[in-house]
Amino acid sequence: MVMKYRIFIILGMILQIFISSEYLPKSDAFAYQDTLDKIKSRGVITWGFDAEGGAPYVFHDPAHPAKLIGFEVEIVEAIARELGVKVQFFQNAWDSILLSLRRGDFDIALNGIEITPERVQTALFTRPYYAYTEQIVARASDNRINRLEDLHGKKVGTLYNTEAKRLLEEMGDVAVSIYSGQVEPFKDLSLNRIDAVLVDLPIAAYYAMPNPQLRMVGSPVGEGYYGIALRKEDTALAEELNKITEKLLRTGELKRIYSRWGLWNVAQEKLFFHEGLLQQYTESPPSVSETMPVGVTRFLPTLFKGALVTIGISLLSMMLAVTLGLLLAIMRLYGNKWFQMISTAYIEIYRGTPLLIQLYILYYGMPNIGVSLSAFAAAILGLGMNYAAYEAEIYRAGIQAIHKGQTEAALSLGMSRRLTLKRVILPQALRIAIPPMTNDFIALFKDSSLVSVIAITELTKSYGILAAASMDFFKLGIITALLYFGMSYPLSRYARKWEKKLTSHDRNL
Amino acid sequence: MVMKYRIFIILGMILQIFISSEYLPKSDAFAYQDTLDKIKSRGVITWGFDAEGGAPYVFHDPAHPAKLIGFEVEIVEAIARELGVKVQFFQNAWDSILLSLRRGDFDIALNGIEITPERVQTALFTRPYYAYTEQIVARASDNRINRLEDLHGKKVGTLYNTEAKRLLEEMGDVAVSIYSGQVEPFKDLSLNRIDAVLVDLPIAAYYAMPNPQLRMVGSPVGEGYYGIALRKEDTALAEELNKITEKLLRTGELKRIYSRWGLWNVAQEKLFFHEGLLQQYTESPPSVSETMPVGVTRFLPTLFKGALVTIGISLLSMMLAVTLGLLLAIMRLYGNKWFQMISTAYIEIYRGTPLLIQLYILYYGMPNIGVSLSAFAAAILGLGMNYAAYEAEIYRAGIQAIHKGQTEAALSLGMSRRLTLKRVILPQALRIAIPPMTNDFIALFKDSSLVSVIAITELTKSYGILAAASMDFFKLGIITALLYFGMSYPLSRYARKWEKKLTSHDRNL
Amino acid sequence: MIEICNLLKEYGRQPLFKGLNLNISKGSVVAIIGPSGSGKSTLLRCMNGLEAFQRGCVSVEGHKLYGVLERDYNKGQESIIIKNIRRKVGMVFQQFHLFPHMSVLHNITTAPIHVLGIQRAEAETDAISLLRKVHLEEKAQKYPGQLSGGEQQRVAIARALAMKPEAILFDEPTSSLDPEMIEEVLQVIKGLVLEGMTTVIATHEMAFARDVSTHVVFLDKGEIVEQGSPKAIFSNPQNDRMKAFLSRFMK
Amino acid sequence: MIEICNLLKEYGRQPLFKGLNLNISKGSVVAIIGPSGSGKSTLLRCMNGLEAFQRGCVSVEGHKLYGVLERDYNKGQESIIIKNIRRKVGMVFQQFHLFPHMSVLHNITTAPIHVLGIQRAEAETDAISLLRKVHLEEKAQKYPGQLSGGEQQRVAIARALAMKPEAILFDEPTSSLDPEMIEEVLQVIKGLVLEGMTTVIATHEMAFARDVSTHVVFLDKGEIVEQGSPKAIFSNPQNDRMKAFLSRFMK
C-alpha cells in the first residue's frame, strides 16, 4: 500500500547494485540446465503465488487460517501429484511475481496470470488452464446496466494489470477506477462511488455473488486465458506441464475443480482447442518487440497518463490549498477571537498530524456519516486541506510584511477592508509568498503519490504497475524520476518569472 | 524498509477497523479447539518464518534459489516427520511473525525467536531447541577488542529486537547501531563505521567466518534460547512438540543438524537441563505484567528515546539546512553569475529529486569514493542538504521583501555588504521567514523517519519495533502520534512567540 | 464640520492629548502648526479613524466616534461610523504611502472605481485632469518607484482629491515640494476651498500656513496653546512658546 | 573634494544628466536647489555610489568612480572605490530609512561600533551627545516606529553624523522639520562647517539654502542652469527659469 517511495527504494537498490557487486543475486536461473530434472530429483516443485491476491485463486481458509485453499491450490496439487513431487509454497507479491520467477525464486508461477503479449516476452507460458471471462457487477438496485455497452459514460472499477482494465480503456468513454485490492471495488460500488465493477469472473463469483446488494450483469464478456508462467528456458518443463494439463482436462479433473468453485462455464470448452491461439502470442510478437527500446517507449503513454493524474491532482489540490489557506490566513489576521482560534487550531492540527490519516478518515470514515466522496474528490480534498494549513502561514507572513501605511492609505481612501486586502495588500504579499509557495507545490508533487492508497493511479503507481509488468525497473525508474523533475522544474521556472514580473517596477516603497 | 508511513498505515487500518467491521479478521485462533488435532487431520503443519531474515536459519539456497534451506528447515522437517505430516511453508515478515501466529496464519513460528519475558506474554513457547550465545565480531586488523568488556566506549552494531542489543544497552557506555538486515552490520564493520558487531552466534558463524577481513573475538558471551512459538491455547501441541524435541535431542539428530551447520557447541548441552530456566519465564512474569497499562508504560522509555533521536536529527539537520540555505540564498542574491548558477542548480536538483535517493547516495555511494559517513552524519547531512534547498528560497523571499532603502542607508553608513546583511537585512527578513520556516521544520519531523533506512532507530522505527514486540499497535500508535504532535506544537508556539517579539516595536517603517 | 471634544490619547502610559477640543467649521482652512512631536500627525489620524483614542469624541457631520473608554463607545458600530467619516474626510500622508504595484494612474483611479463605482473611463479622465493640476500628466504610466520624492507627494495629493471628499487632511503636504510646487498646491487648495472643501493642514511652512489658512492652531506637547486667524497669530502671537517658535519665521 | 565630470545618467532611454560637471571644494557648503524631479536626489546618490551612471566620473579625494560605459570602468575595483568614498561621504535620506528593528540609540551606534571599531560605551556617549544636539535625548530607547516624522528625520541626521564623515550629503534635511528645528539643524550644520566638514544639501527651503550655504547650484531637468554664491544667486538671478522659480521666495 505504501507506494510513495517504492520507486525510490527500487532506484536506491539499483544504485546499490551498481555500487557494490556484493548485492548481485548470488545465482541466476541460467545456472539450471533443466528445471524439470531438478524438480524430480528434489521431489519438490516450488510454486509462486500471492495469497494477498485472494479468493478464489489462492487464499487462507477463513475457517482454518493456517491453510491455503483456492482452485489454484487444487490445480497445483494435482499437477504435483502427476509429477510425483511435493509442493513447496512460495508467497510472493503479485506485482513482482514474474520478476521473482526469473530470479529463480520458484519453479512455476500460477496465480491468475493472464497470457498477454507483454508477459509472453518475459516468461514462457504453458497451455492455458482456465479460460477466464470478464464479469460486470452492478448494484442490485441499479437497472441501467445490462450489457457491456451500458458502461459507456459510467464509472467502472477494476483491478490493475488486468485484461478487464484494458477492455474498459478501449471503450474510450468509461471512467475507470483502478484498485489494488479485490474488496475495495465492491465496497465502493455499494457506496455508490462507482456504477459497476468489471473483473475476471472468478473474482466476481466469489465476492459479488453472496452480496445481496450487488448483482452479476448479463453474460460474461471478453475472454482470455490463465497460463502457468515458467522461465523462458524451461521448455522441457513446459512440455511436461502441457501434457499434464491435457490429461487433467481429458479426465475431467479440472472440470470438477472448477465446478466445485462455481467457475465452470461453456467458455472452458475452448481449453481443448486453444492451441492456435496460444501460438499467436508465443511465436510472432517476440521477434518484433524483444528489443528493449520498443518495450520502454511503448510504456511511455501509460507513464504520461500517470503523470497527468499527478499533475491534475496536484494542481487541483494546490488550488484548494491556496484558496482555503488564504481564508485561514485572513481569519487569523483580521477575524475576531473565535475565528482566530478556529484558524489556529486548524493549522496546528492539520500540520501536526500525518496526511495519510487525514486521507483515510476522508475516504473511509466519511461514508459512515453519510458523505461518500469519490476517490478523486477525497484525494484533492485531503491534499488540499492538508496543504492549506501550510499555505495559511505563508500568506500570513507575506501579508504581515507589507507596510502598515499601505493599509492606512487604502482605508483613508474609503476602501473597505476586503477591497484593501484584494487590491492593495494581497498583490504585494503575493510576491513575498511565491518562493515558499513554490517550495510547497514541488513537495506536493511528491506527496500526491500518497493518494494511491485510495485507488488512484498516479505516476508512482503507474511506474509500479509497469515495472512489474515489464520488469524493466531501472529504465522506467529513471524515466519516472525525470518525469517528476520535469514537473517541478518548469513550475519553479514559471514561479520565478512571475515573481520577477511582480518585482519589475517595484522599487519597494 | 519503508518505515516512514508504517505507523500511519497501521493507524489508518485500525481506524478502518473501527469504522467498518467488515475488515475484522474473518476468523480467529480461538475458533480452534485443538491445533494439534487439526494438524494431524489435515496432514500438514504450517510453519511461519521469514526467509529474508536469512542464513543460516531459513534462506533460499544460493545454488538453487527455489529451495529453502537452513538448519531450521531441517528441524521443522524432522518435527513434521515425527508428527507424520507434511510441512507447509508460510513466509511472513519477521516483525509481525507473532502477530500473524496469533491471527492463525500458521501453526508454529520457528525462526530464531528468542524466548523473552515479553514474548512469553503473547505466545506459548516450547522447550528450547537451541541455546544461542552472542558472538563478538571485530576487524581482523583491530586488536583492541578481545572480550566483551573491550566494547565499552566503542561503536557496536547489532540487530534490532535481539538479546544482543539488550546486552549492549545494559553495558551503558556502548554506542549501539541497530540494523534490520544481517549483511549491513558486517559491511559497516569493514567500512570502519563501527568497531564491532555483536550478534547471535549462528549469524556470526555464517556471515563473518568466511570473511578474512573479520574475526570472531574470544568465546561467545551471554546466553539464551530459541523456542518454537505457538498460540497460547495450543498446550496440547506444545506438549507434543516438547516430546519431539526431547526425542531429537536424545537421538542426537539435533546435534547432527547443528554440527552440519557449524553451530554445535558445549552450550547446547544445557538443552537437556533447561527446564527450570524456561519455567522462570513462562510462569512468574505474566502475573505481574499481563495487565496492559504496565505493558504500555514499560515501553515509554524506548519510545521517548526514539523521539529524542527524531528531535536530535531534526534539530541538527535543521541547523544545517538553515546555515546552508542562507549561504545559498546569499549566493543567489548577491553572488556573481557563477555563484548564482551553482546555487540555482543546487536548489532545483535538491528540491526536484527525492530525499531517499539522496540518502542512499550519501550513505552507500560515498564510501566508494573514500568518504565513509556514520549513519548519524549521513542522516543529518542528507536531511540538511535537502531542506537547505527549500530554506534558501524562503530566505530569498524574506530578504527581497525588505525595503531597498534599508540596504542603501546601511551602505551609505560605510557598512560592508556582509555587515549590512547581518545587522540590518537578516534580522528584518527573519521575521518574514519564520512562518514558512516553521512549516518546514514541522514537515522535517515527519520526513526524518526516512533515515531509518540507514540503521537509525528514531521514533517511527522505535514504534515499529515495539509494536511488533508487544503487539499493541493501537495504543502505541496513539502514543507515537501524540509524540509527533508534541514535537510540532511547542515548536510552532515558540516560533510564534519569537515572531511576535520581532514584530513588537516594528511599526513597519 | 469636524468637532473634537475632550480628546484624550495616550501612548502606553504617556499621555499625548489631555483633553483637547477643536472645532473645524465647514469650508474653513485650518492650519495646524507646532514643533515636531507636538502631535499634529496624531491629531489628523484621530480625525480619520486611523488612531484609536482613550476618551473624548471626534464627530464628523454627526458621525460620532467615541474613545474606547467612553460609556458611549460601541464596538459594533465603530467600523460603520469610521467608514462614514472616511467617505467625507480624505487624507494625504506625510510619507505618501503610494501603492508600489500600481501605476500612477491606477493609484489614483482604484478607489473612485471600486468605492464610488465610477466608470473606468470617467475615473481616468478625472485622474488625468488632477495629474495636470499637479504637473504630472506625463508620469501617468510610471510606477511610484520611478518618481522623485516631490512627484510622489503630488501623486498622493491627486489620489486623495480623486475621492472628492468634503474635507481633506494634509499631513505636511509641502514638505517634499519645491517653492513653485508649493505655490501650485496653494492654488489647488484655494480652488478646493472655493468649491467648499473643508481643509486641515499640518505644516511646518509658516508662509504656507499664513497664505492658505482661515484659522491657525498652534499645538505644543499635545495642547492647543493658541489659535486664531492667521493674521492675528502671525502678526501678534500672545503666547511665549508661540513667540519663540515663530521667531525664526518672523525675522 | 568632490568632483563630478561629464556625468551622464539615463533611466531606461530617458536621459537625466547629459554631461554634468560640478566641483565641490573642501569645507564648502553647497546647496542644490531646483524644481521637483530635476535630479537633486539622483545627483546625491551618484556622489555616494548608490546609483550607477553610464558615463563620466565622480571623484572623492582621488577615489575615482567611472560610469559603467567608460573605458576606465573597472568592475573589480568598483566596490573598493565605493567603499572608500562612503567612508568619507555620509548621507541623510529624504525618507530617513531608519532601521526599524533597532532602538534609536542602536540605530546611531551600530555603524561606528562595527565599521569604525569604536567601543560601545564610547559610541553611546557620542550618540547621546548627538541626540542632545537634535533634541531627542529622551527618545534614545524608543524605536523608529514610535517617532513622529520630524523626530525620525533628526535621528537620521544624528546617525549620519555619528560616522564622522569628511563630507555629508543631505537630501532635504528640513522637509519634516518645524521652523525651530530648522534653525537647530542650521546651527548643527554651521558647527560642522566650522569643523571643516564639506556639506551638500538638496533642499526646497530657499531661506535655509541662503542662510547655510557657501555655494548654490540650481538644477533644472538634470542640468545646472546657474550656480554661484547664495548672495549672487538669490539677490540677482540671471537665468529666466531661475527667476521664475525664485519668484515666490522673493515676494
Ligand SMILES: Nc1ncnc2c1ncn2[C@@H]1O[C@H](COP(=O)(O)OP(=O)(O)OP(=O)(O)O)[C@@H](O)[C@H]1O
Ligand atoms: N527608477 C527610475 N526610473 C525612471 N525614472 C526615474 C527613476 N528614479 C527617478 N526617476 C526620474 O528621475 C527624475 C529625477 O528624480 P530625483 O529623485 O533625482 O528628483 P529630485 O530633484 O530629487 O526631486 P524631488 O525634489 O521631488 O525630490 C524624476 O523625474 C524621476 O521621475
Ligand SMILES: Nc1ncnc2c1ncn2[C@@H]1O[C@H](COP(=O)(O)OP(=O)(O)OP(=O)(O)O)[C@@H](O)[C@H]1O
Ligand atoms: N506608536 C507610538 N508609540 C509611542 N509614542 C508615539 C507613537 N507614535 C507617536 N508617538 C509619539 O507621539 C508624539 C506625537 O507624534 P506625531 O507624529 O503626532 O508628531 P507630529 O506633530 O506630527 O511631529 P512631526 O512634525 O515631526 O511630524 C511624538 O512625540 C511621538 O514620539
Ligand SMILES: [Mg+2]
Ligand atoms: Mg507628523
Ligand SMILES: [Mg+2]
Ligand atoms: Mg529628491
